Amino acid sequence: MWLGLLALLIGLILGLWLPSLAILPVTLQQQLPNYLGLALLAAIDATLGAWRANMEGTYDTGVFLSGFFVNMIAAASLAYIGDLLGVNLALAAVVAFGTRIFNNLAVIRRILLQHWRQRMTRVG
Amino acid sequence: MKQPFPNDQKFAIVLVGLTLGLLIGLQVRTLGLQKASIGSSRATVLMERLLKAQEEITQLREEVDKLRQQIRDYERAMAEGRAATERITAELNKLRVMAGLTKVRGPGIIIWLTDASKPLSPDNPSLGIVHDTDLLMIVNELRNAGAEAIAINNQRVVATTAIRCVGNLITVNGVPVSPPYEIAAIGDPNKLKEGLMMPEGIVEQLKTLGIPINITQRQDVIIPSLSVTPRLELARPIEQ
Numbered sequence: 001m002w003l004g005l006l007a008l009l010i011g012l013i014l015g016l017w018l019p020s021l022a023i024l025p026v027t028l029q030q031q032l033p034n035y036l037g038l039a040l041l042a043a044i045d046a047t048l049g050a051w052r053a054n055m056e057g058t059y060d061t062g063v064f065l066s067g068f069f070v071n072m073i074a075a076a077s078l079a080y081i082g083d084l085l086g087v088n089l090a091l092a093a094v095v096a097f098g099t100r101i102f103n104n105l106a107v108i109r110r111i112l113l114q115h116w117r118q119r120m121t122r123v124g
Numbered sequence: 125m126k127q128p129f130p131n132d133q134k135f136a137i138v139l140v141g142l143t144l145g146l147l148i149g150l151q152v153r154t155l156g157l158q159k160a161s162i163g164s165s166r167a168t169v170l171m172e173r174l175l176k177a178q179e180e181i182t183q184l185r186e187e188v189d190k191l192r193q194q195i196r197d198y199e200r201a202m203a204e205g206r207a208a209t210e211r212i213t214a215e216l217n218k219l220r221v222m223a224g225l226t227k228v229r230g231p232g233i234i235i236w237l238t239d240a241s242k243p244l245s246p247d248n249p250s251l252g253i254v255h256d257t258d259l260l261m262i263v264n265e266l267r268n269a270g271a272e273a274i275a276i277n278n279q280r281v282v283a284t285t286a287i288r289c290v291g292n293l294i295t296v297n298g299v300p301v302s303p304p305y306e307i308a309a310i311g312d313p314n315k316l317k318e319g320l321m322m323p324e325g326i327v328e329q330l331k332t333l334g335i336p337i338n339i340t341q342r343q344d345v346i347i348p349s350l351s352v353t354p355r356l357e358l359a360r361p362i363e364q
Contacts, residue, residue, distance in 0.1 A: 003134055007141030014142075015149015033154050040147045047140060061136045068140055072147075 238304035269319030
């Protein structure tokens with residue numbers, strides 16, 4: 001758990017520091033957030049999915065890792081193809097991932113609530 | 125939930141944590157940079173403008189190059205043109221002198237002659253008179269000696285000049301001239317005089333006939349321009 005948080009922190013610092021190097025051309029820097037945001041959404045979705053799977057006892061590291069990276073790349077690519085075609089495919093990704101994020105959150109919340117109630121009855 | 129994670133799970137957690145952190149950091153930072161510099165809604169507009177401006181710059185650079193080349197061409201042409209103008213002006217001045225279009229001055233001689241007051245033989249009075257042919261021969265001799273400009277009684281003698289007898293008058297350029305005749309010539313004074321004084325030359329011949337003739341060398345002879353404008357109606361130059 002702490003290892004994960006530490007990795008997150010290091011990644012965060014790295015991410016905040018990299019753009020200040022100004023390696024990327026201005027035009028790319030302008031478009032980057034559009035795709036990066038979608039990839040981020042996919043990553044959050046995969047992480048929440050893994051949490052839920054872990055709680056339901058169906059967690060599989062291979063599924064989690066592959067889903068994490070493939071979804072990320074797929075979401076960004078979808079947005080890029082949508083830009084090329086002039087269709088806002090990014091919206092589809094946002095809706096799909098957003099729905100799943102809320103679903104997963106709901107399931108996690110319910111399971112957590114169940115655990116808490118069980119513990120309360122055992123204590124009580 | 126509290127059980128320790130196996131190694132592959134640790135790896136997954138670290139990897140995912142790193143990636144997630146990197147993405148979040150990048151996103152926050154780039155968006156922050158955009159908002160800090162310009163309103164994000166204006167960003168695309170400004171980007172378009174930037175691209176257009178860059179395009180314009182390349183176009184204008186090309187135009188500058190083209191115009192610089194043009195300037196070089198014009199400068200070269202101008203330099204050549206100036207040299208050509210000088211050549212043409214020099215040529216024109218020379219031709220104007222030769223055509224008798226300008227008054228000229230220079231070293232030369234003046235020949236003075238008139239009809240004999242007492243004819244040598246009373247039966248042939250025309251022998252003591254200065255004829256058109258005499259003047260023509262003098263002019264011819266002067267030209268042979270390198271005369272550059274000639275005038276008879278202030279009538280310029282040029283290529284189109286006719287010297288002929290009309291009745292008992294001599295006309296030069298169609299203008300009557302009468303004795304005493306004064307022939308002025310510009311050229312090397314010595315050469316001109318030598319040409320005229322040749323043994324059995326025209327001066328000797330005239331002297332034998334008793335015609336008063338007098339040659340003076342001068343350092344400054346002034347010869348007027350042609351009194352009539354030569355006409356040029358039929359002759360056309362042929363390109364070589």
